[in-house]
Amino acid sequence: MSEGYPLAAAVSPRLQVVETVPSTNAKLVHDAQRDEAGHPHLSVVLTRDQRAGRGRLDRVWTAPPGTALAISVLLRVGAVAVADRGWIPLIAGAAMRGAVAAQLPDAEVTLKWPNDVLVDGRKISGILAEVVPSDPLTVVVGAGVNTTMTTAELPVPTATSFADQGAEGDEDRLIADYLTALQGGIADLVVGGHAAVADRVTDHCSTLGREVAVSLPGGETLRGRALRLDAAGRLVIDSAGALAVVGAGDVVHVR
Numbered sequence: 059m060s061e062g063y064p065l066a067a068a069v070s071p072r073l074q075v076v077e078t079v080p081s082t083n084a085k086l087v088h089d090a091q092r093d094e095a096g097h098p099h100l101s102v103v104l105t106r107d108q109r110a111g112r113g114r115l116d117r118v119w120t121a122p123p124g125t126a127l128a129i130s131v132l133l134r135v136g137a138v139a140v141a142d143r144g145w146i147p148l149i150a151g152a153a154m155r156g157a158v159a160a161q162l163p164d165a166e167v168t169l170k171w172p173n174d175v176l177v178d179g180r181k182i183s184g185i186l187a188e189v190v191p192s193d194p195l196t197v198v199v200g201a202g203v204n205t206t207m208t209t210a211e212l213p214v215p216t217a218t219s220f221a222d223q224g225a226e227g228d229e230d231r232l233i234a235d236y237l238t239a240l241q242g243g244i245a246d247l248v249v250g251g252h253a254a255v256a257d258r259v260t261d262h263c264s265t266l267g268r269e270v271a272v273s274l275p276g277g278e279t280l281r282g283r284a285l286r287l288d289a290a291g292r293l294v295i296d297s298a299g300a301l302a303v304v305g306a307g308d309v310v311h312v313r
Contacts, residue, residue, distance in 0.1 A: 063104070065234035069241065070102045070131075078107040078123070082130035083188060083200035090132055091192050099134040100241055104233070108202070125207035125219070127229060128200065131240060136195035137248045143197075144291040144305070145252050146244070147173045147187040148259045150199045153239035154183050155262055157232050158203070162225055168264035171284070171293050171309055175203075176264060179311075180218035201236070205229060252289055260287060269312040270295065272304055280304065281312075 067073045079085050082103045090097040108121070108128035131150075135143060151173025158175050159167035165177050175183035183203045190196040204212070204219030205227050212222060220227035246254040260266060265284045272280040272295070282297030293304045 063230045063233060065230045066102070066104075066237060069234050069237040070100050071098045072096070072101040074101075074103050076103065076105045078109060079103070079105050079128075080109050081200075082108060082128045083186065083198050086130040086132055086198050086200075087188070087190050090190060090196065090198070094193070097132055099132065100237060101132040102129060102233075102237070104129045106205075121202070121204065121207060121213075122211055125205060125211060125221075127203045127205055127233070129203075129233060129236070130198050130200040131237065132190075133197045133199060133240075133244060134195065135197050135244065138244070139251060141290065142247055142252045145247055145255055145259070146197055147185060147199065148287075148291050149243035149247060149255055150185050150187065150201065150240055151175065152255075152258045152262065153236050153243055154185065154201055154203070156239050157235035158182060160235055161220070161227050161232060162223055165223060167262070169259065169262050170311065171263055171265040171287075172291070172306075177218050177223060179264075180216050182218050182220070182223075199240070203227075203232065252291065256287065259291075263287075265293070265309055265311065271310045271312055272307040273310075274304070274307045280307070284309075 082105055086103040105128050107123040151169050155167055155169050155175045162177060168176050170176050173185040174181050183201055185201045187197055187199045206221045207219040209222045243255055268284055270284050274280060280297055280302055282295040285294045285296055288294055295302045
């Protein structure tokens with residue numbers, strides 16, 4: 059079912075819109091494992107009512123029904139070099155940043171490493187990528203986008219939405235732009251490796267050059283200045299004169 063999203067349906071070979079779902083990522087992973095042939099590259103599950111979404115470090119991501127989009131995309135990445143696969147979620151973040159920026163031309167829309175989309179420094183979208191357990195060559199990338207969420211409904215002061223920005227987002231165009239850029243980014247990664255996609259990430263990454271505090275998966279916090287991304291897409295940090303490389307973590311921009 060793709061009624062209401064004709065532009066997006068023209069990009070994706072399989073666009074499934076569901077009224078409500080606990081998690082679009084979990085549904086797409088489950089469905090793809092049961093019917094691999096029926097879920098080609100760029101298959102999508104989409105809802106405006108996700109009840110049990112997840113973020114990085116196993117955080118719960120929730121929103122009032124109808125106020126946010128949750129979209130998961132299945133990517134067949136067997137042709138991507140193993141060393142370059144860390145760039146897949148970064149490419150997704152860059153794709154969503156571009157889709158959001160196209161609808162908020164007067165705002166500063168940036169990426170917070172690895173793939174949060176910020177509007178004037180506040181988060182409008184987050185992305186979570188996971189490998190399908192039964193198939194290491196298939197990745198599901200989930201994204202949440204705050205759309206009609208009012209200022210009063212925003213979960214934290216550091217969040218924003220299209221409505222909070224005084225804009226009425228075109229959801230179909232947003233998804234179509236995101237899918238188109240994501241498709242192109244993965245194709246470029248296959249052909250040219252990380253060098254072919256690095257600029258589209260780093261050119262809009264507001265984390266680079268900033269003082270940051272990174273919550274690591276083990277519970278530690280790393281503080282320092284974010285210098286660059288390495289060849290695997292990891293964040294290189296100068297922490298008290300020692301270089302540290304972070305492959306996963308939750309970043310806070312220190313003001």
